[in-house]
Amino acid sequence: MKIDIYNSFDLLSFLKSKNLLANCKDEFWWENSGTLEVVIGAILVQNTKWEQVKKAILNLKSRNLLILESLSNIDLRLLESLIQNCGFYRQKAIRLKLLATNIINEFGDFDNFKNNVSRDWLLNQKGIGFESADSILNYALYREVMVVDKYTQKLLDSQGFVFEDYESLQDWLTCGIVENYNEVENLYYKGIPLSKVYARFHAKIVEFGKIGL
DNA sequence: ACCCAGGTGTTTC
DNA sequence: GAAACACATGGG
Numbered sequence: 001m002k003i004d005i006y007n008s009f010d011l012l013s014f015l016k017s018k019n020l021l022a023n024c025k026d027e028f029w030w031e032n033s034g035t036l037e038v039v040i041g042a043i044l045v046q047n048t049k050w051e052q053v054k055k056a057i058l059n060l061k062s063r064n065l066l067i068l069e070s071l072s073n074i075d076l077r078l079l080e081s082l083i084q085n086c087g088f089y090r091q092k093a094i095r096l097k098l099l100a101t102n103i104i105n106e107f108g109d110f111d112n113f114k115n116n117v118s119r120d121w122l123l124n125q126k127g128i129g130f131e132s133a134d135s136i137l138n139y140a141l142y143r144e145v146m147v148v149d150k151y152t153q154k155l156l157d158s159q160g161f162v163f164e165d166y167e168s169l170q171d172w173l174t175c176g177i178v179e180n181y182n183e184v185e186n187l188y189y190k191g192i193p194l195s196k197v198y199a200r201f202h203a204k205i206v207e208f209g210k211i212g213l
Numbered sequence: 214a215c216c217c218a219g220g221t222g223t224t225t226c
Numbered sequence: 227g228a229a230a231c232a233c234a235t236g237g238g
Contacts, residue, residue, distance in 0.1 A: 030219095047217090047219090047221085047234090048220095048234090048235070049217090049237080052235075052237095053219090086236095091221085092233095130220090131219080132219095135219080149219055151219075206219060
């Protein structure tokens with residue numbers, strides 16, 4: 001299937017043709033969206049599988065560590081042991097603990113963080129790059145941000161698209177969705193906010209990516 | 214045994 | 227600035 005690079009709506013057509021936008025009644029892709037758990041998950045999941053992250057999150061939850069204050073004060077070795085199965089556990093432990101501390105110092109509590117944090121602030125944290133920052137903004141903070149990941153890039157690559165960098169790809173996708181928001185919303189996402197349209201759109205691309213092109 | 218997974222930071226040319 | 231490398235476990 002050929003997609004006209006100057007017409008971003010063609011991507012939506014492509015996804016529709018693959019039935020990628022159907023079956024959107026299910027809950028949102030990221031469990032417990034809107035909570036600190038998503039922020040932690042965004043770091044834990046880097047270069048590993050979500051199955052592993054779920055186990056680690058359960059470890060943390062059972063010890064009441066899904067709270068900024070507890071995480072900020074945790075013994076580093078203990079934290080490492082609780083998230084070990086996720087891989088890169090030493091650096092992830094350091095980064096999680098530091099992030100919790102920085103959020104407290106800068107914003108006081110999670111709600112204030114949620115309402116006031118900027119993308120740049122997130123990007124300045126150790127261990128948070130473009131994808132993690134955007135995942136946090138969209139899935140934890142409900143901002144109107146389209147997440148771009150390896151699957152997204154792979155999907156567009158397979159259709160012959162070339163983008164200079166992460167943000168130009170993101171802009172292109174975002175424009176395509178915004179321009180066609182009314183149609184998409186009417187057909188598939190009745191009554192849900194634009195931020196969640198981005199979330200579902202991203203989730204569907206990943207689901208597709210997992211099945212394989 | 215080998216390869217990949219819902220990446221990021223540092224070092225090096 | 228881009229390319230190469232380090233980080234590390236678990237599952238196929």
